[in-house]
Amino acid sequence: MKRRHLLTAITATTLLLTACGANDKPAGPQAGAEVKPGGTLYLLTDSPTQQYDPARSSSLVVTGLQFVHRRLTSWQVAPGKDTTIVPDLATDTGKPSDGGKTWTFTLKDNLKYNDGTPIKSADVKWGLERSFAAAFSGGLAYHKDLLSPGLAYKGPFEGGKELDTIETPDDKTIIFKLARPYGDWNWVASTPAFAPVPKGKGAEANYNEHPVASGPYFLEKFERGKEAVLARNTYWDKATDDTRKAYPDKVVWQLGQQTNVVSKRLIDDSGDDRNAFGTSFASPAQLAQIQGNASAKSRLVTSESGALAYLALNTERGKLTDPKVREAFQYAVNKAAFQVASAGNAQLAGDIATTLITPGLVGREQFDPYPTKPEGDPNKAKELLAAAGLPNGLDGLILVTRNENGGPEKAQSIQAGLAAAGIKVTIKTLDEDAFTAEVQTKPNPDYDLVLESWQPDIPSANANIQPLFQSTEIGGGGFNTSRYNKPEIDKLITEAQATVDPNEAGRKWAEIDKKILADSPVVPLIYTRNSYLHGSKVGNVIIGRFPAYADYRQFGIIP
Structure with missing residues (x-):
């Protein structure tokens, strides 16, 4: 099944501003206040448009x-x-x-x-x-x-x-x-x-x-690059809908907003911006501003966990075809350095990952097949390479990363850790279109390693495993960027997908997780955390265990 990566299709904020837990009650003026029906909710996004054709949308249930x-x-x-x-x-x-x-x-x-x-x-x-x-x-x-x-x-x-x-x-x-x-x-x-x-x-x-709307709002006005105005659907019956609160009278998307302007508006928290929720990335300078502002810090919610960030190894390429060589990367990578490169420190970035299935999914088991320090173990990696016939390490590898969201800095942290283990890589930085063409579409892509992240589209381990590791997802726009092709795993994926009982299916997916990691097609890095900044009059900004995005269905305005 070829489809766009969720993380590029949703305008979810990943501000990573504070170490507060998900859904902590704020200390600001709205503490203890309850939302009431009415008012206008403003959603501020850098995207120039919104997709309201369901056939073309990758939007999650909560967004x-x-x-x-x-x-x-x-x-x-x-x-x-x-x-x-x-x-x-x-x-x-x-x-x-x-x-x-x-x-x-x-x-x-x-x-x-x-x-x-x-x-x-x-x-x-x-x-x-x-x-x-x-x-x-x-x-x-x-x-x-x-x-x-x-x-x-x-x-x-x-x-x-x-x-x-x-x-x-x-x-x-x-x-x-x-x-x-x-x-x-x-x-x-x-x-x-x-x-x-x-x-x-x-x-x-x-x-x-x-x-034509079936939800609690209809699209009253749409102007690309400016705004999308949602007004109440008077024919929506709340008695038939247990998950949408639909508190605001109107929802206004302000489109094409500059991220630095959005950040300043939400920090200042005046006028209509008190009713606003930001959905755009912030620069490190903006993050520092928010960290130093007590009011802004009180208006943050942070997810428990999030997408799996990982290093994919091209299993069809050179020495990386050998699982024993790939195993060395499990110890060579400095995950602690990757955390710092991602968000300044480990707590903000997210917990170190050792499994493929992300937290919050039925059947997930916590295990660590390659126990080591967060900084890795370069000497252990060198020993494994030597045992695989590479006493002098590896040279000339190409590491591909996207140029946005701190991709180059994250790649440099991986590069430095690998160098300590005798693995020399050159970083290739690509924009989104070039990345997709080289990594996901090209029949014989020119890379050895690639930095990736993945948030499942549905709360099932199926959506963690199948898109990334089934052989049908190699090339053609698929997301099996490790180009992992193992008939046994394909068979087990099909069997797990056919299992109707969720608990039994969960057990099968956990076993598949272990079997795939035994082959080391990827190195799990961290489970990234997401944080959101909102105005002082926006209430019910909560994040569940999955997904790591705020649940728009619950938002309301505090009178």
Whole structure:
């Protein structure tokens, strides 16, 4: 399943400003105050646009798209707890049958769009069919190969062909006939493409600028590069929606904002900016400003954990084809230096990672197959290289990194640690487009090592493991940048995906985690932390254990 990396598709703040725990009660003027219905929430972003076409969106359940579109299922997110699946448009989280190959959902009563027309099962089917059309691609695609193996289906717009693996026997029932058993289908049903689109609508390329809304708000005004204004959908029935609070009367996205200006506005905390939430990165100088401002520091929330940052080793390249050589990197890398390069110190950056599955997911086991100090063990790495026939170490390796978000500085910390172990690398810094072309698309890419990070798209270990390590994800835009290809692992991934019981599936994913790390295709670095700055009148800014992003559904304005 080829789709965009979540971290590049969401405008989530990663300010990393303070070591306070997630959802600490602030010490500022809003401490103890409760949000009330009403008011206007302002979301400040450096992005020039927002994507409101669900077929093209990678937005998580807790972020921007949820204001306008609902999905079959949703997530219950809370601090200190694993995220669980709950119904959204459906009455339950889906009924599997036929060993997990067939899933049936029933829509709730009294579901309406913002124009007052009823939401029907055929609309969910139509929305999914739209996602197969080339003109409306770009969103998460977990569903596609399961509904149309080999992506033979090309959408409904050429000849009006329907996708016969989705059945809608009546207006309330939708049945999915999958190509193979898939235990996470109920989680997949929470991805954007499962938002309903009225059958026959959305043929135009700019549907994202005037979508039909099923959520608590509709898009009242959209001006690219300036703003997107969301107003209440009077036909949204709170009794049918257990996860969206929908406190504000309006939500205004201020688009194309300069990050330094956003930071200053939120620090100053005056006028409408008291009702604002920032979604853009801040420079180190801006971070220092906030650290020195007691009021601003009181308006920060920080995640418990976050994305897995890791060093991928090109397992098809030179000496890195040998697992024994790759094992040396587990000891050569200085993870403590990487923490400092990421956010100034270890506590701000996030905990050191030793597993592939990130915290907060069912079945995750904490283990460390290569125990060493945070600074690594260069001598141990040298011994392993010598035992693998490389007594003089390695030379001439190419380390690729992105040029944004401190990529060069992080790469330099890796470079220095490897040099101490006799591994010499040259850093190649690329912009996002060049990075994608070289690392993810090129048939024979010119790199040995690559710095990456990954936040799963759904709260399942499946979304941690499959995109990064299944052989089908090598090249063609996939995210298997270690180019790891092992039939045994492919088989185990398919078996785990087919397991319907979540606890049993969790055990299988944990074993796969251990088996992959035994081959050392990657070096886990840290589980990155995210922090958010908001105005003094914005309340309920909480972050669950997963994902490491603030839950926009809970935001409200303090009178």
